[in-house]
Amino acid sequence: MEKFNQEFRDRQIAITSDIEGGNAYDFKKYPGNIYSFTPRRDPGENYSGQVYYFKLQVENLQKDIANVTITAIADYDEIWKGWQPSLNPKIWIFSPNRLKIPEILTQDRVKSTPRSMSINLTLQPFEKIIISNMFTPPYSELVQELHDLAETYPTFLKLNEIGQSPLGNKMYSIRVNPQGESDNLFKILVGGTSQANEFGDYAAIVILQGFLDMGAVFWDNFTTKFSLEFIFFQNPDGMVQGMNMVNANRENLFFSHFHENQSMPLENEIIWNHIKANPPELYLEMHSFFQDHKTIRPYLYPLELLSEKKNRKFYLKIAKALVKYSNGMKEEIHLNQKYFQDTLCYRLMEKFQTYSFQYKLHSGMSINQKKLIAWDVFYLCIKNLKKMV
Structure with missing residues (x-):
């Protein structure tokens, strides 16, 4: 991995991206x-580079x-189209060790041009904060959660x-009510995303917490x-190193x-090895992005991958509900x-006839909006499944 100038210090200010998830x-x-x-691009990545994302610490x-x-x-x-819609996002300010309670900067403190985004900060004596234009709690905090x-x-x-990643970061699953599991139950699997600095893993935790709150x-x-099972941290090294598309x-x-x-x-x-031991009938994968203007939407996979007419009918029923909910x-x-x-969605549908869906939240929405939508999307899936199973 390339070495970058990750720090700057003068008599007044210290700035660094040498923090968990930092990429400036x-x-x-x-x-x-x-x-x-x-903002550092994903090294070696030709698909997009994700130039819009940043996280750094200011002291x-x-x-x-x-x-x-x-x-x-x-x-x-080498500007990528993703920069433009990210020019007017919310800017999250985190106090170290208080990442569950971020402050959102008001619009008058964030000024944008086609090439830059300026953030005006007022720092108290010896104050240390983390700023980012995406709400992505760090890997270590999500593991603790x-x-x-x-x-x-x-x-x-x-x-x-x-399992563990190449850098030794752990990957997890959580099974709900494992004592009550049996072969005749319809299995649902919910996952975050391997696109490490999107909202996916946090959205999966939100869905799990919403389920428990019921x-x-x-x-x-x-x-x-x-x-019901959840998988977390498909790209934990990317989360820790401040990547998005790559590990x-x-x-x-x-x-x-x-x-x-x-x-x-x-x-x-x-x-893959974990899933194929007991493949799901439905897989829901959560994402977020700066696409368009505050839009949310599903990604639907080819019906031709499902061999039985009954399964195609079931898939379409859930798909229509998700499309109707989306803007x-x-x-x-x-x-x-x-x-x-x-x-993963495509391969599960191809290999195991799994009903596979990705759902994209919007990175510029508030935390509460994204939490509500994540739960609604999950609940829509199970509501329609209850009529089929």
Whole structure:
């Protein structure tokens, strides 16, 4: 992996991306307490590069209040279309160790041009904050959240470590009511995304928490027909290193679920081997993006992959419900479509006749909006499944 200038320090301010998920570099200072940086592209990634995403830490080194401007500069020579709709997002401010309670900067403190985004900060004496234009809690915090849930519901949730990434970061699954599982239950699998700095893993945790909040009567009714499992951290190294599409080995995990006779990246092998031991009837994968203007939408996979007419009918019923709920254009994936034929959704549908759906939230929406939508999408799926199973 390339070495980048990840730090800048003068008498007043220290700026660094040498933090979990940090990805800024090329720090510079200009007159008037203005500092700039460039968001780092995913190294080796040709699909997009994800130039719009950034996360970095800013610290006031003085005993006086500091008013500074931090400016993100687009890599204009290779600019990707994703930069433009990211120019007016919410900017999240995190205080270290308080990442569950981010502040959102008001629009008057964020100024954008086609090539840059300037963020005006007022830092209290010795204050240290993390700023980002995407709400992506760090891997370490999400891992702790899974352990907390498993400890809170020790008989109802089973947390399993299913493997480790090339850098040794752990990948997990959580099964709901494992004692009540049987072969005749309809299995639902919910996953985050291998696109590491999207909202996917957090959305999966939100769905799990929403399920638990429904209470014992709902659980009892649900588990008479369904089994439920969640998989987390399909790209944990990407989360830790501030990537999006690639892992520590520069492999694009999202588009690298190859046929079983082909070698896959380690993380994908772990996910695939775990799933194929007990494949799901339905797989829901959560994503987020800066696409369009605050749109949410499903990605639908080719009906031709389902061999039975009954299964195609069931798939269409769920698909129509998701499309009706959405305010953006559905994305229809075609048979053998480049890139997408090597996604996990496609391979599960092809190999196991799994009803596979991706759902894209919008990265610029508030946390509460995204939480509500994530739960609604899951509930729409099970509501329609209850009529079929």
